[in-house]
Amino acid sequence: MADDNDNSKAMDLNRIPFEEALNKAGFGLYSFILTALAGLSILSSACVIYGSSIIVPTSACELQTTLAQQGLIVASPLLGTIVGAVLWGYLADTRGRRNMLLVSFLSGAIFNALASISVNWGMLMALQFVASLLASGQYSLAMTLLSECVPLARRNLVVLIVASIFLLSQGIMALLAIPIIPLEFSYHLPALDIYWNPWRTVLLVYSLPSLICLVWLYFMEESPKFVFAKGDEERALRILTVIHRMNHRKSKEGLQVKGLLSETSQASGEDQKRQGSVIGQLFKPPLAKYLAIMTTLSVFLKVSAFMVWLPTIANQFVEIVRTGEGYDRTLCDILLAGQEAPPNPDLPPCALNETALLIVFTVGCLQSVFNICVSLVIDKIGRRNTVIAISATCGVSGIVINFVPNAIGGGVFFLIFLLGMVLLGLQTAMSVALFPTHLRAMAMSLAMTGGRLTLIAVVQILNFLLDNNCNMAFYIFASLLIASAMIAGFLPDDRKLRNVQPQVESREAIEDDADEHLKTAM
Numbered sequence: 077m078a079d080d081n082d083n084s085k086a087m088d089l090n091r092i093p094f095e096e097a098l099n100k101a102g103f104g105l106y107s108f109i110l111t112a113l114a115g116l117s118i119l120s121s122a123c124v125i126y127g128s129s130i131i132v133p134t135s136a137c138e139l140q141t142t143l144a145q146q147g148l149i150v151a152s153p154l155l156g157t158i159v160g161a162v163l164w165g166y167l168a169d170t171r172g173r174r175n176m177l178l179v180s181f182l183s184g185a186i187f188n189a190l191a192s193i194s195v196n197w198g199m200l201m202a203l204q205f206v207a208s209l210l211a212s213g214q215y216s217l218a219m220t221l222l223s224e225c226v227p228l229a230r231r232n233l234v235v236l237i238v239a240s241i242f243l244l245s246q247g248i249m250a251l252l253a254i255p256i257i258p259l260e261f262s263y264h265l266p267a268l269d270i271y272w273n274p275w276r277t278v279l280l281v282y283s284l285p286s287l288i289c290l291v292w293l294y295f296m297e298e299s300p301k302f303v304f305a306k307g308d309e310e311r312a313l314r315i316l317t318v319i320h321r322m323n324h325r326k327s328k329e330g331l332q333v334k335g336l337l338s339e340t341s342q343a344s345g346e347d348q349k350r351q352g353s354v355i356g357q358l359f360k361p362p363l364a365k366y367l368a369i370m371t372t373l374s375v376f377l378k379v380s381a382f383m384v385w386l387p388t389i390a391n392q393f394v395e396i397v398r399t400g401e402g403y404d405r406t407l408c409d410i411l412l413a414g415q416e417a418p419p420n421p422d423l424p425p426c427a428l429n430e431t432a433l434l435i436v437f438t439v440g441c442l443q444s445v446f447n448i449c450v451s452l453v454i455d456k457i458g459r460r461n462t463v464i465a466i467s468a469t470c471g472v473s474g475i476v477i478n479f480v481p482n483a484i485g486g487g488v489f490f491l492i493f494l495l496g497m498v499l500l501g502l503q504t505a506m507s508v509a510l511f512p513t514h515l516r517a518m519a520m521s522l523a524m525t526g527g528r529l530t531l532i533a534v535v536q537i538l539n540f541l542l543d544n545n546c547n548m549a550f551y552i553f554a555s556l557l558i559a560s561a562m563i564a565g566f567l568p569d570d571r572k573l574r575n576v577q578p579q580v581e582s583r584e585a586i587e588d589d590a591d592e593h594l595k596t597a598m
Contacts, residue, residue: 091335094304094312099227100333101316104323107226111234113292115241117218120181120289122245123282124188124211125153126384128204129246130253130428133388134275137426139197147539150384151532152201156208158528164213173221174298176213178290184211185286192279195270211286215242224301225319236451239501240444246383247440250433253278257428274427309336358511358519365566366510367519372563373463373503374527376556379470379496381531381538386439386494389542390432397483398429407477407486408546439494447498458571459506460564463499467561470496474554478547493550496557506570 092100132146141149167176187207194200219238226234256274263272270276297315304312313333320331358367382389389411396413397403405413454462473492480486511519541549 091337092333093337094301095228097313097316097331097333097336098225098300099229100331101227101320102323103227103230105325106319106322107230107234109322110222110225110296111237113289113296114218114222114234114238116285116292117177117214117289118238118242119245119248120184120285121211121214122242123249123252123285124184124204125157125208126246127188127249127279127282128153129384130249130257130387130433131200131275131279133391134257134278134426134428135197135200138271138273138275139194139200141197143539143543144536145197147536149197149201149204150539151535152205153208154528154532154535156205157212158525158532160209160212161216163209164217168213168217168220172298173217173224173302174293174296177217177221177293180210180213180217181286181290181293184208184214185283185290188286189280189283192276193265193268193270195268214286214289221299224299225297236448239451240447243443243447243497244440246386247437249282250387250436250440252281253428254430254433256281257433258430304336312336358522363511363519367522369563369567370503370507370510370519370523371526373560374523375530376560376563377496377499377503377527378531378534378538378553378556379494380500381534382494382553383497384535385538385542387428387432387436390435391428393483393487394429394432394435403483404481405483406479406481406547407483407490408550410483410486411542411546439491442491443495443497446495447501450498450502454502454505458569459502460567460570463502463506463564464561466496466499466502467557467564470494470499471554471557471559471561474550474557477550477554493554499560506564506567510567510570 128150132141132149135141136146164176164180167179184207187203187210191200191203191207194203219235222234222238223231256278259274259277261273264270265272297318300312300315300319303315313331313336316333317331357363392411393407396405396410401413450462450466457465470493473489477486477489477493480489507519507523538549538553541552
């Protein structure tokens, strides 16, 4: 028995922890390629999930959709993401990140393409629901795969890049639509009794990123961490060797890893008991207070509802300004007049103005740049203080919109209001400091689920208000942001919390839950 123990100890001396092995694999060409793939995966999922925001106004003439029906078409993909989130998480943990991503890319692309031949609005809504359900795993699975193939020290960098691409995705979608939407063609398809036109072509184009990702991912490796966790150490080492070889192309030295240490649980019996009652702990002070506040902040953050309707809003804005009658009006007056404006003779009926699509792209660019700027200063200012400042500024801007009788001035304040989208990531980042590691994922899931569920109803409510009482829409949603700033003030300063927590746990928590915030963002 003593000999067996000695042999076991000798073998363990030749093994190293997985994170150390991944660090030896390095950060280089393979990491850059995988980061680019994760970025394209974001665009792929956005094209499927948020494509309806551009399709709805352009398909209105052919499908004869009412305002309520348009709201349902836009909301159905959001419901699909909620249903699909848990499904894809389970499949990824049991069947593998890469394998399930391949399935998601293929199935999402197929059903999104099928939606392009919808014969009525009900069929369009149903197919986009299924497509978004199938595509809802693309973002989270791609981020999981990326984070498990990149050394710990570089994860913050790739997460920042991916977060910025996410904010830019709707703008890129608008850019893809610009060459197609203004075209005037309509081909009758007798078998379906429909007309193939620009909006159907755009929907088909939105399936292409998924197909590109499918082919790209086929040549990439599975997550070595997942493979090792499943007990296949030999394959995990082969994958790490491939990553090392691509990251160190000019080096003749190999990976120099003979074995991996099993990631056994460090928790004591008392810790495991604690893990079993996660929900119970979240409802005890002070975590119950933090959970209530974070859930409220998630529910109150509904700037994303304006982003869903941004192509329609931008189009109405451009159309009335085009007539020269909107320069001395408030934004809501412009939107109301835009609904009643005569059709643009230079565009086919229901087509989105090219300038409107450029506005959507510009907003995405500014949000992405703003997110990067905030990320550079957040450690000095603190997450809580940053959330308070941005919430208050964007909220006040949303109210001021109703009092600015100038098209440009109103547009500027509306842009500031839309910059509140970066709060989604910031609020989740606050949870990193507020909740202990073993409770953090559950706490964020509970908070984000409340926000997602209310978003479906809010999209419909906003659609109604913009058409019937635009000023009230800005008063309500801007007030929610201002209230968020006040509510966030009841949280402790996270800079002080970081000083209390061990630095090692803090670093790991920030790296792991930055990925989690990106998963919940979709």
